[in-house]
Amino acid sequence: MSATLPTSATYVVIGAGIHGLSTAWHLAKDLIATGKGSGKDIVIIDKKGPGAGASGIACGCVRNFYMTEPLHAILRHSVDVWESDPVTLGFQQVGYISCGEANQTSDYEKIHASQNAVDYAADLYVGKDAKNFLKSIWPDFKTENIDVALHEKPSGYAGTTQSMWGLDEHCRRLGVQRCYGVEVTGYDMTNGRISSVLTDKGNIAADCVVICAGAWLPKHWEWLEKSDTLDVRYPDGHVEKAMDMWTFWRLLEGEVSLDEPYRTADDRDPPILHVELMNTTVVDENGREFDEHFYTYVRYAAERMGRPGLQGGTIPIKIGPKATLDPYGHDNDEYQADDWFADYYCATLAMLMERFEGLRKNFKTRRNGGIGAFTPDNVPIFDWVADNAYMIADSNHGFKMTGVGKLVSKHLITGTPVLELEPFAFSRFSQGTTFGDRNSNCPWV
Numbered sequence: 001m002s003a004t005l006p007t008s009a010t011y012v013v014i015g016a017g018i019h020g021l022s023t024a025w026h027l028a029k030d031l032i033a034t035g036k037g038s039g040k041d042i043v044i045i046d047k048k049g050p051g052a053g054a055s056g057i058a059c060g061c062v063r064n065f066y067m068t069e070p071l072h073a074i075l076r077h078s079v080d081v082w083e084s085d086p087v088t089l090g091f092q093q094v095g096y097i098s099c100g101e102a103n104q105t106s107d108y109e110k111i112h113a114s115q116n117a118v119d120y121a122a123d124l125y126v127g128k129d130a131k132n133f134l135k136s137i138w139p140d141f142k143t144e145n146i147d148v149a150l151h152e153k154p155s156g157y158a159g160t161t162q163s164m165w166g167l168d169e170h171c172r173r174l175g176v177q178r179c180y181g182v183e184v185t186g187y188d189m190t191n192g193r194i195s196s197v198l199t200d201k202g203n204i205a206a207d208c209v210v211i212c213a214g215a216w217l218p219k220h221w222e223w224l225e226k227s228d229t230l231d232v233r234y235p236d237g238h239v240e241k242a243m244d245m246w247t248f249w250r251l252l253e254g255e256v257s258l259d260e261p262y263r264t265a266d267d268r269d270p271p272i273l274h275v276e277l278m279n280t281t282v283v284d285e286n287g288r289e290f291d292e293h294f295y296t297y298v299r300y301a302a303e304r305m306g307r308p309g310l311q312g313g314t315i316p317i318k319i320g321p322k323a324t325l326d327p328y329g330h331d332n333d334e335y336q337a338d339d340w341f342a343d344y345y346c347a348t349l350a351m352l353m354e355r356f357e358g359l360r361k362n363f364k365t366r367r368n369g370g371i372g373a374f375t376p377d378n379v380p381i382f383d384w385v386a387d388n389a390y391m392i393a394d395s396n397h398g399f400k401m402t403g404v405g406k407l408v409s410k411h412l413i414t415g416t417p418v419l420e421l422e423p424f425a426f427s428r429f430s431q432g433t434t435f436g437d438r439n440s441n442c443p444w445v
């Protein structure tokens, strides 16, 4: 049951997606552990409820395949959280395998070294070893174009709705005041601080506000009277003038049922599979050609489909600095996957494994996909946006990032900056530590 909005609280967390719920839960745990307070000191607000944004409709992949190295430590913390209660959070630790062509081998080597440096166990296979490794898991894998494979062992996936309500349950148990059906309509600012969060159910004063509004963050940014463009300095010294602060991208995803269970050679749930082949054209079984570039991800999704099946997607499509947010996700006609997507996606699957041939007829016709707000370098921003307001803007990376709330809570409770969060400060755009050096056609690799 949703609580009545109080008039003040020590901590107000806005948004009951992965970041808001994880932050509220960890804050409650840390307040209790340090004797500084309890869950009752925290109010979490959502205009709808847990999982009303991207966190409720994500594909649910938990992986660490990023060319932005500081994210690897964030994922180490995140998997610690997933592993701490896989039952309530619905975590399936099946692993994650990324494959590419020779042009990405050195990227894979760097990612592999960086992951292992933060204790994220992963194995790298190159050349013939990559092909043999893939065939040892999926004997019918068509490995002709594969030159490199990375196996992340701690990764996996989670059913999104279960995870959101599992996190909500953790908050409830620790006494967090969960106020759902309450919409934030603006902020009262006094001397650089949010003195009051304005809502359609009254105003609430807060010592500290944590803003986790997902795709709606650009609106909150506007309420904080921040600029919608900025000059961005890159490590090589060049400056891009007046870049959009936020860019919306539309994600294309879908589901395909299977007539047989999807298993590995040794009869296990298969790892998630992510394949980017930058020099391979996608061709379907009738010879129709799509992009000159192959990008697909696929995971077992029986928990969503009620029968054996797959879920996955491809590279998102850029919308621009403005987008209609409401209704969100599957309810919005504007953001459904395009007609060509089903053909493309099934073509990629058929190119990967013999067992995936002829699946076009099994593509599930239902609403899917969604949109996200990306930052100028497509990497998260975790930082203060007012003297008493912290923002978690994950640049649409973050269903997997349960560890961010844990680290933000540590920062707020101790008052000491947390090393792992520092590379994601807003100041990188002026200081020239902007990210963006990635050899991929996808904005989230």
Ligand SMILES: Cc1cc2nc3c(=O)[nH]c(=O)nc-3n(C[C@H](O)[C@H](O)[C@H](O)COP(=O)(O)OP(=O)(O)OC[C@H]3O[C@@H](n4cnc5c(N)ncnc54)[C@H](O)[C@@H]3O)c2cc1C
Residues within 6 Å of the ligand: 014, 015, 016, 017, 018, 019, 020, 045, 046, 047, 048, 049, 050, 051, 052, 053, 054, 055, 056, 057, 058, 059, 060, 061, 062, 182, 183, 184, 185, 212, 213, 214, 215, 216, 251, 253, 369, 370, 371, 372, 392, 394, 395, 396, 397, 398, 399, 400, 401
């Ligand atoms: C189709 C799709 C697939 C994805 N797949 C994956 C994946 O496989 N793995 C992965 O790691 N990431 C994935 N992502 C990205 C991931 O889902 C998001 O990065 C993450 O869920 C964002 O979490 P959040 O808590 O920041 O925002 P959200 O989950 O969007 O939560 C924000 C909440 O804030 C609330 N809110 C906003 N404004 C207000 C207001 N004014 N007043 C009150 N409440 C407000 C909303 O109702 C919402 O519930 C995917 C995203 C999409 C769209």
